[in-house]
Amino acid sequence: MTSTRTRPLGRPAGPTPGGRGTGGSGRGRRWSRHWFDNRALPRLLVAPALLLIFALIGYPVARTLWLSFHDAGLPALTGGGMDFVGLSNYTDIATDPQMRRVFVTTVVFGLACVVGTMVLGIAVALLLNRPFRGRALLGVLVLLPWAMPKVAAATVWRWLFHDQYGLVNWGLVSVGFSSFEGYAWFVSRVPAFTAIGVVVVWQSFPFVALSLLAGLQSIADDVVDAARIDGAGPWQVTRHITLPLLKPLLLVLVVISTIWDFKIFDQVYVMTQGGPARSTEVLSITTWREAFTQLDFGLASALAMAMFAILSVITVVYIRLVREDQGLSR
């Protein structure tokens, strides 16, 4: 529902003091101004942004799709003249065990990060919703991981996970896990992904927690009070009142987190670069590697399109949820 912009009726459109001798032309001017305000201006204002979006997003997406059906090395990519190969880039991906492993890794790692982020985010939101001294301070401190650039966070955590001098190993050993003495996190797959996952969750839980906190605080007190009076304990209030009311918000947060965690590049690149022996590659790393170190732009484009397809499905779900939630067409 858009508000219809009505011109003030019964008033002269422009400052026409005296009003003599301006009869016809004033009317024409009013009409042209009306036309300009309501027809031309809106389009003019949107045009630059639209142009940018089409040139920098629309064209590249279409071109990547086109490239994914071609065999394109570096000279062909920039000079033209590449061979159409149909779906062979896609079939290459489907039959290559390394590629299949990357897909599985991306999904498993992404979902693990989402679960970690949501669990921690919910817990932190519930904590911050309780009255205690220092809550405001904690609310600011929790923002810091989110505020930190991803590359910087990955750098610092890489140092924290250092096998000999890292704080993490020292902490684990001092609480009794002596097997972590000199433990190398980045030489094999699962520990490396654990370390990367910690960084990802560390950086993304604040967003979830603070969004949920805002949601929690918007729940009317009387609903909770009514439940309390009816004898519900804090757990029952959470279980039967708070969570159901927050369900739409929770869904949106899950979808956003999923999209973010499937796209991860920076943290992996800084912490392991996909190694050792390509074992910690996720989809975006593999795509980048096929393109810019292997110079197989066709295959890389096919990988990018596969990722795009996965994320599109998630995005459609997301947009549906947003629409239901708040109605986009304000």
Next chain:
Amino acid sequence: MTAITPPAAPAGTTRPARRTQARVVTVLTYAAALVLGAFSVAPLVWMVLTSIKPRAEILTRDPVFWPSEPQWGRYVDVLERGFSGYLTNSLTVAAATTVLGVTVAALAGYSLARLQVGLKRYLLLVVLATQMFPMVVLIIPLFAVMRNLGLLDSLVGLVIAYLSFTTPLAVWILRGFFASIPDDLEDAALVDGCTRFGAIRRIVVPLAGPGIAASSIFVFIAAWNEFLFALTFVKQDSLRTLPVALQSLVGRAGADNGAIMATSVLFTLPVVVFFLLVHRRMTSGMVAGAVKG
């Protein structure tokens, strides 16, 4: 505070039991708050501490928590060893992206919030969906175009690439801000004989100031932090931005961890300050009170 609980009398168990339960909950709350605070802040604190430790105290089996002699000089070293150049590159790219992106986005955001543009619904969906795009989908064609236009190894190329993901974001944020400015104010100006442009200049721009500031900061942070495009499009060392410079320092064998941490601090500090700034801005109701005191 002593944790003495009176022996529970068989008849009146409920009251003291409930009180102990409340106390347990309080203790647990504070414990959780402490753990959470430590988890959030420890990496940042450790980053700062490591950056000012003497070399000998960085590589120790048992961590040295407080540097015997803070090495503030390391920051000077880091800046002199080329990092002021990377810093300048990052600032230039982020500032240019912000100015261009926010200008374009403000126009579009206003139009989308106020005026009737056909396809408005779809536009908003496009804007929203672009936030979800994986950057790797854009990077190959953009790389080809930049290469053909001679924009690889240039900050201009980076700014153009950054507009791809910052403009939709800024449109989205600004549209919200413009929508929150009551229509009545503008209508009143129109009734009083202002042109649409006049109304925008006199009413909307001043009121949208906080929104423009907030979206500028968002765009600045996004451009400042960007890694993938910067890594791919710029190979010449003197044109690198901070994240790429930092990453290449990390990858180097035998790199000085103190210098790495000092660089991380320099890279992190401005965005953290900005971030905390916007956060407050965003939550303070900007136009509350503009209509009906």
